[in-house]
Every structure is written in structure tokens, then in C-alpha cells.
Amino acid sequence: MSENGASLPLTVFILPAAHGWNLLRPSERNGSYDIQTLASLEATVPFLRPNDNLILSLPVASVLAQRFRLPTVDPADFPEMVRIQIEKALPFSPEELTTDFEVIEQNESESVVSAVAVRNDELAELAAPLLQSGNIPSQVTVYAAHRATTHAPDGRALLIYPEGEQLVSAVTENGKISLTRMLDGIEPEQLQADLPQLTLSAELQGIDA
Numbered sequence: 001m002s003e004n005g006a007s008l009p010l011t012v013f014i015l016p017a018a019h020g021w022n023l024l025r026p027s028e029r030n031g032s033y034d035i036q037t038l039a040s041l042e043a044t045v046p047f048l049r050p051n052d053n054l055i056l057s058l059p060v061a062s063v064l065a066q067r068f069r070l071p072t073v074d075p076a077d078f079p080e081m082v083r084i085q086i087e088k089a090l091p092f093s094p095e096e097l098t099t100d101f102e103v104i105e106q107n108e109s110e111s112v113v114s115a116v117a118v119r120n121d122e123l124a125e126l127a128a129p130l131l132q133s134g135n136i137p138s139q140v141t142v143y144a145a146h147r148a149t150t151h152a153p154d155g156r157a158l159l160i161y162p163e164g165e166q167l168v169s170a171v172t173e174n175g176k177i178s179l180t181r182m183l184d185g186i187e188p189e190q191l192q193a194d195l196p197q198l199t200l201s202a203e204l205q206g207i208d209a
Helices: 042-047 075-089 120-126 128-132 143-151 188-204
Strands: 011-017 020-026 033-038 053-058 064-070 097-106 111-119 139-142 156-163 166-173 176-182
Touching (some): 011 156, 020 042, 053 143, 064 075, 111 176, 143 156, 166 188
Antiparallel strands (some): 011 020, 097 111, 166 176
């Protein structure tokens, strides 16, 4: 509560889950989060409050993650260089995409960055239940990035976990996502068959697998 008695905004997360979406709201009891699993994004709307600070995390299927090596360490050069690299990698104009990037590592002459892009029309379609109800996210992130920060903040890692009815994989470096992929199945034999291809894909991106 604020000094005048009004409720302060609470940061509420909407995250993709194995069966639908998870709504995470700070608990009033012990500082942790209360978690509700709901079948769809639309089903989260009745549980949102007008003063919520809403953060929406996108599933891997909605984004493209790319790893770029840039010949500069000047942060002022990154946005334009990342834009050019994304234009080369995707058959869409910059106006059709929303992008963001993070620095994975640097040396004296170059930087390695993690860039994520999502098509604006796909983002609008996915978030439509929130937008139409007036619940505008203050921030849009990628759930794989949350996983990377929490489970593998240092070094390289391969994360495999469920989103919706599928398994996804994310190769991470120093807590940043470098490569994402939807997997073909959930059986152990299928995962074993997928691992060599995941390793090859990482190596082609310049990641020491």
C-alpha cells in the first residue's frame, strides 16, 4: 500500500507452460509467487487487475534467436549492426519485426550478441486477448531467456523443457539464449536422436558444443 492507501502496482508474469500458461503473482504471505496454470492466454484475463505491471513472456515457437559476432565493442554500433544481420537472416523488413539483443561476451576488438526477433503481426495475434481487454504488457520477453538466467547464468548450457504440447530446446551462453528450436517428439529415443543435430546446429552458429 502507498502512503495514501492506494495499492502499489505489482509485477505479474504470464509465462508459457507445459499445458497452457502460468500466471505468477507476488504472494501476500511470504514474498514468493502464487502460480495459476490456465488453459489459454485468454483465460488469464479475469485474474488480472487494473494496476498490474504485466510482463508477457513469449514461447520459443513465436521467436527467432540468433547469435551474431560483431566487429566492434562500441555499444552505439550494436543496434544498426544487429538490424543488418537480422535482415540477412530473415525474409522480413525491419518494419515487420520487433527485435532486441544482449551482449554475451566481448574481447578487445569484437562482441558476441544474442538477438531475438518476433514478427509484429504474430505478436499482436498472440497478445490479442490481453490487448482487447486493456491489459497492455509493460514488457515482452522470451521465456527461454528467463530459464537461461535462472538455471545457467554462466557458461554454456542446453535447456530442454515443455512449452504447450511440445518440447523445446535453448542453447544458452552466460545466461543469454543463442539458439532455440522446437523438438520433434517427447520420447527419450527421439530426444537421443535429436541431440547430434542440436550439437551441429550450435557449432554452425559458432558455439563450442
